[in-house]
Amino acid sequence: MPLSPSSSAHEARAALAARLRELRLDAGITSKELAARCGWSVAKPSRIENAHTAPSDADIRAWCTACDVEKQAPDLIAANRQADQMYVQWRRLQRAGLRRLQEAAAPLYERTRVFRTYASNVVPGYLQTPAYATALLGTIAGFRGTPDDVSEAVTARMRRSRVVREGDHRFAVLIEEHVLNHRLGDADVMSGQLGNLLACMTLPAVSLGIVPENAAREGVVWPLEAFTIFDDTQVNVELLAARVRVTEPSEIELYEEAFAQFTRLAVYGAEARALILRAIEALG
Template identity: 35%
Template sequence: MSTDFQSARVALGARLRELRAEAGLNGKDMAERLGWQRSKVSRLETGKQTATAADLDAWAQALDAPAEAADLQSRLRGMESQQRSWRRQLTKGHRAVQDRYVVEYRQTATVRGYEATVIPGLFQTPEYARHLLIHNAELMQSPRDTEAAVNARMQRQEVLYQPSKTFNVLIWEGALHALVCPAEAMAGQLDRLVGLIGMSSVSLGIVPFGVQLTLTPKHGFWIFDEERVIVETINTEFTLESGEDVALYGRVWDRLDESAVRGPQAHRLIARARAALDLS
């Protein structure tokens, strides 16, 4: 759990405790009014448990303070939309970020992902990843720990071979043609994608050029266990945890999936991108 998220949860708990005290109630009284266990009131007030929207509405109603409900819900939405600056995360280089992703994927059973401009990190070859990380370190003016970061990214890929996990990943065809590394390295990367087709834990779909779409290709995003969404922009990483946000990104993924091809058709698109490379 991020420090920012935990700090926000503690702050929300402190506000709940403050409202209760202003009403002249102790924790036992509050639990009785709500019909909850005393331990739940304590966990919410100390930031050891994340309140739901229903919990907050019930809290305001129990205190006969309906006007406070909107403020409490706003605080919860702020927690559910966590924002982490890349500049801050990359202060010591890329390795720490990659290590966090290793843990994230190990703790996740089902992933749905979409990338429009880049081959997903889960599927990258070391050479392809190396060039991306070098380019990003130069852009962000962050310390260059490229080899350690590449090794951590490769370690993350171990989850692909765990039968208990499922990865449903979509790639916009343009990512197959984005030459962010030498042609030889890109050829190896495309060969790697072909090797993923048919893996029991991986469902790889390509959204082709020229296909009929019900929405534009959008930015990349990843849905973890249908509970949270991670979205990366140039300067920030967002973690979205509200049910509405997760459902919205799920619908976007479903619409893109309707236009995606798999199996032999996906293989042909990858082969076409490889044939377009100048390997002379």
């Protein structure tokens, strides 16, 4: 099951590039002539047509003008922006700090009815305590060199997380066992966070499963990057360098199948509580 979290973006870019090439061919002009009409280097049209260079809005307008199809520019610009939103570097999303990113996601959280989250690195944001979120976001801000608005970002994250207890939402959460033992903050922070997971397990809207470290994974999808499926319309994947938004139905189905396989590996109820309690005891 080959999961490529950035393939949706690549496919969208390739489709746009192919469409631009078709416009040039339909206009009956060569790549060299297009470059001359746009005032570009000879190599630029080829780089755009082969999806090696992402065109700007101005590039698309110039291209359409050169091909005498100005009316198509708005639709092509919209498609280009959609592709651009699929794979977005964290440094671009977080350049103004972390608070705005938390707030920008709030509408998605409000309208989503079913969340399916696979957590392979940290506790999911909507189940985090303020202290754990502070430790995590502080580490992120330091690593990526973003403006220090951690306190405001934590407040925004906690506000966004009210969907767990308010409104008509359901949450299916799968956490790899090693996340329980990866310490963020001091022992008190981790103990509080693990205790919060125990409390969240009692909420009627939350189903929490733990994937044991010794789970038999033969024939099952390998551990993946963290992802959340929002209803059945969008998947957000968190990479080190970027956030990937998957909207292609066939790729969403891949993540749904991966989630289903992890679901079968996970333990629930008393067994899951035992793993969390063991992690708390290990804190000393």
